[in-house]
Amino acid sequence: MKYRRFGRTDLKMPVFSCGGMRYQHKWDDCPPAEIPEENQRNLEATVLRSLELGINHIETARGYGSSEMQLGWLLPKLPREKMIIQTKVAPFATAKEFIETFETSMRYLKLDHVDLLSIHGINNAELLDWTLKKGGCLDAARQFQKEGRCKFIGFTTHATTDVIIQAIQSTEFDYVNLHWYFVNDFNWPAVEAAAAADMGVFIISPTDKGGMLYDPPAKLRELCAPLSPIAFNDLYCLARPQVHTLSVGAARPGDFDEHIAALDHYDQAAEAVAPIELRLRAEMVRVLGEDWCKRGLEALPGYQAMPDELNVQEVLRLWTFAKALDLTAWGKMRYNLMGNAGHWFPGNNAAGFDPARIEAALHGHPFAEKIPAILTEAHALLFDAPKKRLSEGG
Numbered sequence: 001m002k003y004r005r006f007g008r009t010d011l012k013m014p015v016f017s018c019g020g021m022r023y024q025h026k027w028d029d030c031p032p033a034e035i036p037e038e039n040q041r042n043l044e045a046t047v048l049r050s051l052e053l054g055i056n057h058i059e060t061a062r063g064y065g066s067s068e069m070q071l072g073w074l075l076p077k078l079p080r081e082k083m084i085i086q087t088k089v090a091p092f093a094t095a096k097e098f099i100e101t102f103e104t105s106m107r108y109l110k111l112d113h114v115d116l117l118s119i120h121g122i123n124n125a126e127l128l129d130w131t132l133k134k135g136g137c138l139d140a141a142r143q144f145q146k147e148g149r150c151k152f153i154g155f156t157t158h159a160t161t162d163v164i165i166q167a168i169q170s171t172e173f174d175y176v177n178l179h180w181y182f183v184n185d186f187n188w189p190a191v192e193a194a195a196a197a198d199m200g201v202f203i204i205s206p207t208d209k210g211g212m213l214y215d216p217p218a219k220l221r222e223l224c225a226p227l228s229p230i231a232f233n234d235l236y237c238l239a240r241p242q243v244h245t246l247s248v249g250a251a252r253p254g255d256f257d258e259h260i261a262a263l264d265h266y267d268q269a270a271e272a273v274a275p276i277e278l279r280l281r282a283e284m285v286r287v288l289g290e291d292w293c294k295r296g297l298e299a300l301p302g303y304q305a306m307p308d309e310l311n312v313q314e315v316l317r318l319w320t321f322a323k324a325l326d327l328t329a330w331g332k333m334r335y336n337l338m339g340n341a342g343h344w345f346p347g348n349n350a351a352g353f354d355p356a357r358i359e360a361a362l363h364g365h366p367f368a369e370k371i372p373a374i375l376t377e378a379h380a381l382l383f384d385a386p387k388k389r390l391s392e393g394g
Contacts, residue, residue, distance in 0.1 A: 001054025002266050004244045007200035009152045009174050011084055011115070013057060015238055015266075016259050017202065018050040019249040020060030024067035035070060042252060044074050049253035051078070053260060057245060060109075061088035061120055062101050068108035076110045085111060088120030088156055088177075091130045095140040102144065117141055117150035118177060123159045123343040128167055131155070138172055154200065158344050160302045164190040168197055175200030180243075181210040182236050182280070183321045183330075186297075186313065195242035203246045206233055207259075212333065214255075217326035223279050231262035232276050239269040284324040295366050296320065303347030307357040311338055311347025312371070319378035328381065335382035349383065350375040 006013035023043045025035045047058060058075070060067045068087065075085065087105050092098045102117070119137055122128050131137045144150045154175035157164050164178060164187060176194050180187045180203055194201050207213045207230055211220070216229040224232040237243050248259050265272040285293050297320065303311040315335070322331030337345040355372035362368040 002263055003054075004241075006244050007175055007194075008198040009116075009200055011152075011200070013084065013200065013245045014055045015245055015263075016055050016234075016248050016256070017057040017059055017086075017245045018047060018055050019205070019247040020058065020067045020071060021064045022249040022251040024065055024070055027065040029069070030066055032069065035066060040070055040073065043070050046250050046253050046255070047071070047074060049256060050250065051083070053256055055248070055256065056082055057084040057086065059086035059088070059116070059247070061118075062105045063088070063090060063120060068105055072108045072110040080111070084115045085109070086116035086118065087114050088118035089137075090120045091122060091127045091137045093130055095136055098137040098140050102140070106149070113149045113151065115151045116175065117144065117153050119153070119155040119173075121344065122155045122157050122163070122167055124346065125163055125166075127343065128159075128163060131167075132170055132172065152200075154202075156204065158346075161187050161190050162302070165193050168193045168199065171197065173199060175202060177202040177204050177247075179204050179209060180237070181206040182233050182277075183211050183327070184209075184317065186317070191240070191242050201242055201244050203237055203243055205249060206237060206246050208249060209334070211321070211325075211327050212330040215329070217329075219283075219326040223283060223325070224276050227262070227265070227272065227276060228258055230258045231265070232273055234259055234262040235265055235269040235273045236277065238266065239273055280325065284320070287324040288320065292320075292367070299365065301361060306347070306361050307354060309347050310350060310353055310358065310375075312358070312362070312375070314338065314347065315350050315375060315378050316371070318382060319374060322378075322381060331382045332384045335378075336384050350379040351383065 002015045003012045004015060023046050025039045050058065060071055062068065087109065089098060089101050089105060119131050119141065122131055141150065141153045145153060152174040154173050154177065155167055156177035157167065158179065167173065168176065168190060176199055178187050178190060180191050191201055210233050211229065213229040213233055220229050234246060237246055248256060250256055281293065297316055300313040300316065302313065303309045306312050318331040318335050322328045335349055338347055338349040353375060358372050358375065359368050362371055
């Protein structure tokens with residue numbers, strides 16, 4: 001395993017983390033007797049395989065249903081000093097709710113402390129305010145820190161880049177969990193801001209949200225050869241020293257294998273991905289045109305500034321990669337969350353918009369006149385049955 005310094009925490013962080021949101025039995029709390037023995041054996045085998053590989057960062061969340069409880073049957077039996085344990089608790093309007101939720105997490109985990117405590121889902125300005133206000137969630141987390149119940153405090157986010165940077169610039173956090181990978185470059189300024197503040201940078205779900213790369217289309221496999229799409233995306237991220245660890249949401253022990261294979265190229269990551277990136281971007285230019293690839297996704301308004309809160313930035317991102325690289329199944333999965341997943345996936349899709357109002361809202365953008373037609377095409381390509389987040393049963 002390869003390791004990187006996790007920002008000012010000085011933790012020796014493996015470049016892959018064992019994410020705890022896919023091997024648990026249920027997305028809701030449930031009685032212990034309801035957990036199938038086979039499921040618990042698989043969870044334990046997955047965590048033990050992770051540790052065997054040197055992936056000693058085990059992370060979960062209060063929002064991951066039975067994950068904490070099931071981990072609590074295993075983690076106390078393992079050498080605590082050899083593991084970095086992270087859990088995540090959502091921000092609440094009151095510190096009392098945050099405290100009670102953290103206490104539930106710790107009861108389930110059966111640990112006296114976690115190394116990393118994340119404020120889970122600072123996804124808009126209101127949730128950031130709930131976190132930072134005097135007597136709010138961060139103050140409660142600081143008290144846990146003083147008591148030795150957590151060592152470092154960070155946040156996770158699906159927010160727009162401006163909100164993420166605002167949270168980083170508060171200087172209150174030791175690390176951040178955020179989205180950034182080949183098919184989502186929007187948050188690079190936030191990654192750079194976190195690195196400049198010497199924060200740890202944890203990339204969320206690069207395999208699933210980064211293109212459903214465990215089941216890639218033939219076109220992507222061909223363009224990424226001789227690497228697999230998973231290996232390419234891993235190395236694309238790890239070629240940047242600002243990035244410290246990538247989440248592997250393993251559902252079974254074998255899910256680590258392809259990521260571990262990517263480490264054969266770790267010391268020459270930039271050289272390994274460069275020709276593949278050139279091929280991918282050349283194909284995007286061939287399909288979409290050079291001008292779109294250079295300027296189409298630049299300086300798009302946030303959903304809050306668009307008529308009917310149409311998330312034009314996200315719709316156009318999904319259309320761009322679905323159309324150019326055949327990532328249609330992934331695009332549908334993400335597109336149909338819009339409007340159905342609350343602040344975790346804000347804004348609306350391109351159903352029933354007014355083209356004139358959209359064009360007016362995009363005044364000054366180089367593709368203002370063309371984007372309404374692209375939105376119509378994107379909806380036709382990607383709309384399916386509305387989806388829910390995994391944690392909501394979708």
